[in-house]
Amino acid sequence: xxxSDNYYVRTKSYKVNTNxxxxxxxxxxxxxxxxxxxISTAYYLNKINPNLxxxxxxxxxxxxxxxxxxxxxxxxxxxxxxSSQKHSNDEQKQLWNFTIDAVREVKKxxxxxxxxxxxxxxxLQAAVTRSHDEELKKYVDLLNNKFKYNSASYLSNQEMxxxxxxxxxxxxxxxxxxxxxHPLNYCLGLAKxxxxxNNCKIYEDSTVESYESNNQVKVKxxxxxxxxxxxxxxxxxxxxxxxNKELRRKIMPVKTYVSAFTNIPKEELNKFFxxxxxxxxxxxxxxxxxxxxxxxxxxxxxxxxxxxDPVNLEESLKKSVRKILPGLxxxxxxxxxxxxxxxxxxxxxxxxxxxNNILFAQGYSGHGLAITTMVGKMLAKVIxxxxxxxxxxxxxxxxxxxxxxxxxxxxLVLAMSYFKLKDLLSFK
Ligand SMILES: Cc1cc2nc3c(=O)[nH]c(=O)nc-3n(C[C@H](O)[C@H](O)[C@H](O)COP(=O)(O)OP(=O)(O)OC[C@H]3O[C@@H](n4cnc5c(N)ncnc54)[C@H](O)[C@@H]3O)c2cc1C
Numbered sequence: 001x002x003x004s005d006n007y008y009v010r011t012k013s014y015k016v017n018t019n020x021x022x023x024x025x026x027x028x029x030x031x032x033x034x035x036x037x038x039i040s041t042a043y044y045l046n047k048i049n050p051n052l053x054x055x056x057x058x059x060x061x062x063x064x065x066x067x068x069x070x071x072x073x074x075x076x077x078x079x080x081x082x083s084s085q086k087h088s089n090d091e092q093k094q095l096w097n098f099t100i101d102a103v104r105e106v107k108k109x110x111x112x113x114x115x116x117x118x119x120x121x122x123x124l125q126a127a128v129t130r131s132h133d134e135e136l137k138k139y140v141d142l143l144n145n146k147f148k149y150n151s152a153s154y155l156s157n158q159e160m161x162x163x164x165x166x167x168x169x170x171x172x173x174x175x176x177x178x179x180x181x182h183p184l185n186y187c188l189g190l191a192k193x194x195x196x197x198n199n200c201k202i203y204e205d206s207t208v209e210s211y212e213s214n215n216q217v218k219v220k221x222x223x224x225x226x227x228x229x230x231x232x233x234x235x236x237x238x239x240x241x242x243x244n245k246e247l248r249r250k251i252m253p254v255k256t257y258v259s260a261f262t263n264i265p266k267e268e269l270n271k272f273f274x275x276x277x278x279x280x281x282x283x284x285x286x287x288x289x290x291x292x293x294x295x296x297x298x299x300x301x302x303x304x305x306x307x308x309d310p311v312n313l314e315e316s317l318k319k320s321v322r323k324i325l326p327g328l329x330x331x332x333x334x335x336x337x338x339x340x341x342x343x344x345x346x347x348x349x350x351x352x353x354x355x356n357n358i359l360f361a362q363g364y365s366g367h368g369l370a371i372t373t374m375v376g377k378m379l380a381k382v383i384x385x386x387x388x389x390x391x392x393x394x395x396x397x398x399x400x401x402x403x404x405x406x407x408x409x410x411x412l413v414l415a416m417s418y419f420k421l422k423d424l425l426s427f428k
Pocket of ligand 1: 032033034035036037038057058059060061062063064065066067068069070071072073074075206207208209235236237238239240241243256257258288300338339340341361362364365366367368369370372
């Protein structure tokens with residue numbers, strides 16, 4: 001399948017030459033899924049051992065899934081609360097460091113490989129309600145004191161105005177390390193580097209239908225081709241379908257929406273944005289937006305747990321634009337698109353091993369742009385030898401979603417509506 005239309009596809013700067021797999025091959029490691037998890041894993045595997053024969057199989061195009069449609073917010077931390085899990089204080093610190101290392105590693109790759117992807121540092125996490133404001137103060141305190149992370153600071157409403165102002169927000173956390181990138185260009189930039197290596201092959205339009213695992217893994221494509229590999233890594237995320245039913249039961253694919261506004265005059269933008277910056281708020285169904293390097297407004301928000309789209313996506317996002325950036329809703333979006341986020345019950349990534357030959361990573365719960373790079377690095381190290389971070393992720397307790405991953409249950413839709421309602425009722 002071709003890329004679905006979106007801002008990133010219209011503005012992509014890289015083309016990676018790939019083919020469809022039409023023969024049967026052997027390799028050391030076969031990666032299923034050509035999003036940021038799969039491409040990063042292949043990139044680091046090749047760096048660690050350039051002799052490994054690596055094959056990436058992508059059903060559609062590189063970055064076709066969430067990796068090429070997201071909000072472009074390069075963030076640390078996880079979507080869920082990892083301190084409520086079974087980790088010791090020291091392990092919690094390691095998990096936190098993993099996420100900030102992820103942001104730094106993405107920036108290192110951009111610099112080392114000279115990837116043109118509009119990196120801009122600076123992120124505001126904005127409080128909508130008084131209780132968010134209290135939460136934010138505690139969060140900054142936790143980062144500064146428990147995790148010894150000093151790139152985040154609390155900003156009062158007045159202080160926030162040096163970066164951004166909106167009648168909708170009370171205060172914010174400013175983080176100087178987080179920021180934004182053009183996610184598809186980053187993904188394609190990594191893939192392009194990979195495609196220069198003789199030992200790595202990326203195949204697009206190559207759908208894996210099933211696999212069998214004994215001493216080796218035999219991967220079968222829907223056109224009859226096969227790949228036999230010593231190891232396999234499943235990086236299919238929200239699009240895994242029936243390829244592995246156990247993994248599918250641990251995630252719920254949820255739709256979210258993004259609009260790109262490319263014709264808002266600078267003086268209108270300047271009423272809100274003092275600089276090009278990334279903003280996300282603290283609502284359960286959050287709004288996330290940024291002013292990019294070309295002064296385009298990329299505005300994301302809304303979710304559909306039932307996967308039924310609003311009748312008019314652009315108009316439905318504009319309800320939030322009107323509240324946060326009043327006046328800007330009168331401008332027409334250049335394009336509006338949707339994508340599937342894979343959420344887990346605890347909103348923590350689901351990463352582990354199925355057997356000695358098969359690893360997997362999925363379920364970043366809308367917070368995967370930065371961490372996928374670091375997860376790829378970790379999986380590559382695990383395949384090559386061992387990596388201690390891997391055990392930390394395996395300790396997260398993941399529950400199945402009800403409905404066996406087949407019916408994404410009306411009960412869940414109801415439960416999520418409760419949280420949406422809580423957002424509405426919590427305004428003080
Ligand atoms: C609209 C949207 C906004 C988001 N905003 C942000 C954000 O601002 N910041 C942030 O940190 N995160 C964000 N996210 C989440 C982030 O994009 C994801 O966590 C991340 O891209 C996951 O990467 P991935 O490689 O694991 O999955 P994907 O990018 O979804 O890749 C999975 C790939 O597997 C392929 N595949 C599936 N099954 C098969 C098969 N059988 N055979 C071959 N290939 C297969 C698919 O075609 C797909 O390309 C957002 C997500 C969405 C959808």
